[in-house]
Amino acid sequence: MAHSTRRGELARSYNPDAVESHWYDWWDAQGYFTPRVDSDRPPFVIVMPPPNVTGELHMGHALFVTVEDILARWHRMLGDPTLWLPGADHAGIAGQWVVEKEIAAEGFSRHDLGRDLFLERVWSWMDRYRGRIREQLRILGASCDWSRFTFTMDPEPSRAVRTAFKRLYDRGLIYRGERMINWCPRCMTALSDLEVNYDEVHGHIWLLRYPLADGDGFVEVATTRPETMLGDTAVAVHPGDERYTGLIGRMARLPLMDRPIPIVADEAVDPEFGSGAVKVTPAHDPNDFEIAQRNGLPSINILNNDGTLNENAGAFAGQSIQEARRNVVMQLERHGFLVRVDEHVHSVGHCDRCGTVVEPLISLQWFADMAPLAAPAIEVARNGTVQFMPERFKGIYLHWMENVHDWCLSRQLWWGHRIPVWTCSACGEVMATAEETLERCERCGSTEVTQDPDVLDTWFSSGLWPFSTLGWPDDTEDLRYFFPGSVMETGYDIIFLWVARMIFMGIEFMGEAPFSTVYFHGTVRDEAGQRMSKTKGNVLDPTRITADYGSDALRFTLITAGAPGADLKLGMQRVEANRNFVNKIWNATRYVLRAIEGAEVATDGDGSVAAPSAGQTLPDRWILSRLSALNADVTQLLEAFQFGEAGRRLYEFLWSEYCDWYIEATKVALNSGDAAAQAAARQTLAYVLERSLRLLHPVMPYVTEELWQHLPHAGDSIMVAPWPTADSAARDERVDREFVFLMDTVRTIRNARAEAGVEPARWISAVVLPGTHLDTLRESEGVLRFLARIGADRLELRANDSSAPQQVITLVVDDAVVYLPLAGLVDLDTERARLRGEIDQVEEEIARASGLLANENFVARAPAEVVERHRERLTAAQERVALLQSRLGELGG
């Protein structure tokens, strides 16, 4: 498909629908998303955080797509072989959960189906949604390499998971043990610490009285969970607590269970809290578990996996925790063991996925030994091998890593990577393997081997993602070339769950961190600052917004609405404003196309619009100078990950400088009879627009491509056009200054016209004493007249010494004076008052500047250029005030 300059008129306004899908399909078909391996050039690599295959894309996805796509497109234009690797995640518990809900609606449970049938259901669900994720990423414009799309449950990443497990197991870094873990009674699985959310709840604290077994008296203990007393195996006090020294070593009698339990001493008890004595339930409290270990206490598990009480709970067996709590309290009260109940606020853990209250309990699970894995992962953050953006997240990461606990890896689920551990029932050998199945025991050869029924935490495979997607454990070309990656871009909410795991897994298996920079984006919230959630019903669907306003407008909004690492509130009025910006660029292009229609536009050897070489007027030179500054700024901002600032800078340039001033100014040159000026204006219009579109392309891929195709250009697509380099020769401070003078003059006259109530359409006269701006005013007289609406032959440039006319408004711009003879509209008193107001303002400025300059310290210590700037400012202000005052004098003020 050849794409030379597109012909035909552009519509009067931008319609994203007509443009977006066309270009995306074409880019994809052209193969632009797939990088070419070039051993002479280091690649730029981003591995996409794989969206969960559990539902629709939300705004968080739209945000990460925007940021990563900006980086990918920018680097591609820089000429870096750019790989942005997409994927999808099977999402462990969340994945199983959605399918369980689906079959529950049909009246089944997963157990009714059995493991194999259930997994078939999950797979068909996944296949259905996988395509949807792809579709939505495409709508957002994601320029990722679909040929490398990977799903975490695909055979290759699955083999990587088994391999990683086996290697860690063989190194002794994975072990199985009975430990206190978090148990979700609804999901019926163990959870890692990170999958538990603690929420403050208003509950109660019960003060109980346990009688001493060997004599009179009681010991009082406080608890927020009275039902756990059924599993108590001791009472603990602080060894230094004088109130209890006599009790240590004696026995208490556990109420309701009628069980003797020892009173032990342990440092972990806070004598200040409650009664200073603690009931010890080793099986259901992490603290108590440790106390029990130190004191050799037994532990009694009173819970079934579904959260009901088991036979160890005696009469309460079979009851739910809530029922048991009521009944236990009732019984305790009836028998006089309840001292009192107080209101109490404490935090309770809930399952991250289903919200059920999590039960701490002892269970046989697989764990990763974190200490050896964490040490080098701490080092790469400390020594800067991995950079954090914004940097404050480094501290958060380090704090977690330095205090990390062993990681509970096993989940009692069916959906996920099955733990590759097999047990021989003949000889009892336990073996890990990287193979999918194990036929016979490695020790005795028996075929009586069975695989562990559990699956791995979904984040285990996520930790391997930066290299499992590139072919690891095989030594592939992709792995050699694209690893380690460049930037990891993700949300700060998964810094521990994911980022930390990728870092230590990368170091463990690849010998180095899997990326050199990790950039965090914030959470997208609704207009009220609330987290978006389905239950709140405040979710803004990115595809809806895209359909209504276009992907470009949404993308631009997402990056300019916030700052790196900061949450952002998404308001529709902002999206609309940015849709208007897209439309503005669209119409600017319409103007340019009309201007160059039928005329020659010079191109470089490669076919792209050439910079103008002759005949430039002041506005031409000014916009070229501004473009050069823009180019340098945008490049620097992207390098610093300041995407929002880059976007705002482009907005400001295109709308306020290019459209509001430059395009308006070209209307004068284009309507003049000066062929050279016309040619320069056309050339400059096209050149600046074409370069700006390239600078804008990473942020707004669609509209920039569409418009670029209408302009003379080199190459097939803007997405593979080179990133422009700033033409430093075009920078001209004198030109900038003179054009600013021109703008100030226009603004000042417009302001005076508006204040005096001059009809906008009316052409007026002006007399100008040019001060030092004679050349500028001579050259740009036409521009000044056009923009300030001064009639032909009604602008008079006069020598500075001429006396002021009567019945005029006097304006001072820099060292120039403008008289507007507005017969009938000028009131002498009003004019005097206006001049006095001006003088007051300028005098304030003089006071500030001269104050600064009178300060010896300032003059001595501030940089010379700052001092110089203030000197100039003072001089200019003094001139202004002199001019204003003399005029006021003439008016008898």
Place this chain on the structure above:
RNA sequence: GGGUGAGUAGCUCAGUUGGUUAGAGCGCGCGGUUCACAUCCGCGAGGUCAGGGGUUCAAGUCCCUUCUCACCCACCA
């Protein structure tokens, strides 16, 4: 209990390394059918940068402190 972020115009937010007179969008007021754009154009009003103290020639920006809000971490019986 520790930690982080935020507090800037009526609203929503920018302001990366301290450097002229603090910006934008929306909203508001006044005025506009000029042949790119009413999804627009022109002009304007509006801020003690949460409070207090400090460092500095210079502070929205750095330090200390207080208040308010949000979030994170922690084995708060």
